[in-house]
């Protein structure tokens with residue numbers, strides 16, 4: 027499918043073309059530094075998610091979305107706040123680098139930003155543990171480190187960054203119904219408002235991952251029952267609750283893909299582990315956005331409608 031994504035200046039590129047260009051930049055960096063491309067891609071993708079989730083960041087305007095504070099770029103004591111001279115930047119201990127060899131270290135250059143990032147990583151080392159340490163020193167947040175390591179695992183496994191595909195959580199051939207109940211007062215206790223969409227279906231109807239992602243949480247919760255949490259490649263957290271059970275061999279840290287069965291529709295919850303049947307069987311589906319500082323829920327309903335539509339189109343083609 028060809029859809030215009032972010033339109034960079036006058037260029038109208040498809041998602042696939044953008045991904046190809048981006049991948050070329052990562053692979054060029056890998057060739058020069060030996061830092062695996064998927065580590066660079068994982069950071070860049072995390073940074074892109076922040077640009078969409080935060081008002082204090084500009085929306086992506088080039089292939090690489092890594093954000094670097096101008097003060098860190100030029101060096102904290104550098105009197106020239108927009109310095110792009112690699113020599114004075116080095117003198118003031120700035121992280122800015124000239125990666126595209128045009129004589130300038132510019133925050134507007136994708137290659138310069140990647141060079142600054144790879145130089146930072148190389149101070150630690152490029153094996154798994156040292157890379158994690160570099161991430162921790164850079165972000166000082168455990169959750170961010172684990173999100174980026176998750177991205178890296180997904181990219182490494184599939185060998186591509188072109189992972190936009192989505193799926194509706196229930197196979198369309200089963201009977202189900204759902205409507206927009208975002209923000210309704212809760213029927214079944216718990217939180218003050220309903221943070222999600224309830225999809226009603228029979229016991230055992232397969233529940234599927236909706237995106238490429240990592241299983242971040244799995245187990246019992248008093249209100250959610252048997253529930254699972256998957257963080258996708260765009261740093262959105264998908265929450266599936268009241269399951270009848272889980273698919274076999276599913277574990278935290280596992281990579282999933284759209285359409286992969288993770289459990290079954292059930293009515294578990296509202297009591298000690300194993301409690302079931304206190305309400306009609308349904309899948310509670312929630313979506314949460316992380317912005318690097320905090321996480322909040324948003325309405326999954328429009329997304330569910332879109333994925334359902336896309337799955338319907340796909341099934342007609344077969």
Ligand SMILES: [Zn+2]
Nearest residue numbers: 222223224310
């Ligand atoms: Zn619900």
